[in-house]
Amino acid sequence: MNLKTKFTEQAGIEYPIICGAMYPCSNPELVAAASAAGGLGIVQPLSLTFVHKHDFREGLKLIRSITDKPIGLNVLVEKSSAQYQDMNKKWVDIALEEGVKFFITALGNPTWVRDRIKPHGGILYHDVVNKKWAQMAIDYGVDGLIAVNNRAGGHAGDQTPEQLIADLKSFGKPVVCAGGIGDRAGFEKALSLGFDGIQMGTRFIATEECTAHADYKAAILNATGDDIILTKKLSGVNVAVINTSYMKRIGANPGKLAQYFLDHPKLKHYMRLFYLLKSTLDLKKAAMQGESFKDFWQAGKSVDGIEKIESVKNIVQRFVS
Numbered sequence: 001m002n003l004k005t006k007f008t009e010q011a012g013i014e015y016p017i018i019c020g021a022m023y024p025c026s027n028p029e030l031v032a033a034a035s036a037a038g039g040l041g042i043v044q045p046l047s048l049t050f051v052h053k054h055d056f057r058e059g060l061k062l063i064r065s066i067t068d069k070p071i072g073l074n075v076l077v078e079k080s081s082a083q084y085q086d087m088n089k090k091w092v093d094i095a096l097e098e099g100v101k102f103f104i105t106a107l108g109n110p111t112w113v114r115d116r117i118k119p120h121g122g123i124l125y126h127d128v129v130n131k132k133w134a135q136m137a138i139d140y141g142v143d144g145l146i147a148v149n150n151r152a153g154g155h156a157g158d159q160t161p162e163q164l165i166a167d168l169k170s171f172g173k174p175v176v177c178a179g180g181i182g183d184r185a186g187f188e189k190a191l192s193l194g195f196d197g198i199q200m201g202t203r204f205i206a207t208e209e210c211t212a213h214a215d216y217k218a219a220i221l222n223a224t225g226d227d228i229i230l231t232k233k234l235s236g237v238n239v240a241v242i243n244t245s246y247m248k249r250i251g252a253n254p255g256k257l258a259q260y261f262l263d264h265p266k267l268k269h270y271m272r273l274f275y276l277l278k279s280t281l282d283l284k285k286a287a288m289q290g291e292s293f294k295d296f297w298q299a300g301k302s303v304d305g306i307e308k309i310e311s312v313k314n315i316v317q318r319f320v321s
């Protein structure tokens with residue numbers, strides 16, 4: 001099993017493992033632990049500032065006080081309010097000032113991030129779900145691809161890992177497998193398929209370093225892949241969540257009026273923004289307060305391989321030993 005890939009070379013890390021950015025679960029201690037273990041922890045700005053109440057720069061300094069290993073930054077570049085776009089640009093600039101070199105963008109055109117980070121030697125990867133979006137990312141000048149498959153938590157794709165690597169390898173860029181990996185067997189399979197690394201989210205929620213509520217972690221341990229469903233009620237596009245009793249009660253699909261807006265070419269962005277604004281607080285409360293609140297718990301089909309709560313270091317070492 002070759003642990004040295006083009007991705008590890010670009011990121012300056014030991015093992016081809018990313019702890020994916022997660023709202024609201026990416027607390028600074030978790031990000032730092034993933035990097036300290038030899039992987040790459042990714043900062044999710046809203047988690048750092050809105051959920052965990054850190055000034056953005058001070059939050060990065062806190063991570064740096066735990067480890068001096070490389071970390072990355074997640075940037076959502078979908079069209080949104082001017083205020084949020086300004087915040088994004090400020091976060092990227094501060095991250096560069098604090099020595100961050102690796103950036104993962106999603107949900108839009110990442111050229112402004114590329115133009116900002118390249119003079120500083122930054123590396124840019126972009127989330128894609130199929131060959132069409134990968135081609136657009138390549139045209140934008142990204143350095144690598146995060147291939148989000150149909151087993152992922154959060155914003156899942158609709159293709160299998162096998163389909164994605166077959167379609168994307170021809171671009172000649174590093175491709176990271178994102179989705180459905182919760183154990184060593186899944187890690188080894190991804191590398192054997194030709195992926196340059198993996199990205200995990202759900203597996204890292206069920207860790208000692210993650211500050212998500214114990215109810216959330218227990219739900220991950222108790223769930224199987226069959227318990228993971230897709231809902232549009234969080235962001236207007238499919239998000240993978242655990243089918244809790246709350247989800248069964250409210251249903252996964254939007255109402256007729258909401259679906260009309262989501263299908264409308266000019267109105268869909270406003271409807272997605274409405275869902276995002278509404279769900280931002282719900283997801284935060286659910287993850288931090290447990291079953292006392294709405295059980296919007298994001299997770300992927302990797303729950304099948306997650307059997308206990310353990311340290312990030314133990315997980316990484318078991319994968320790579």
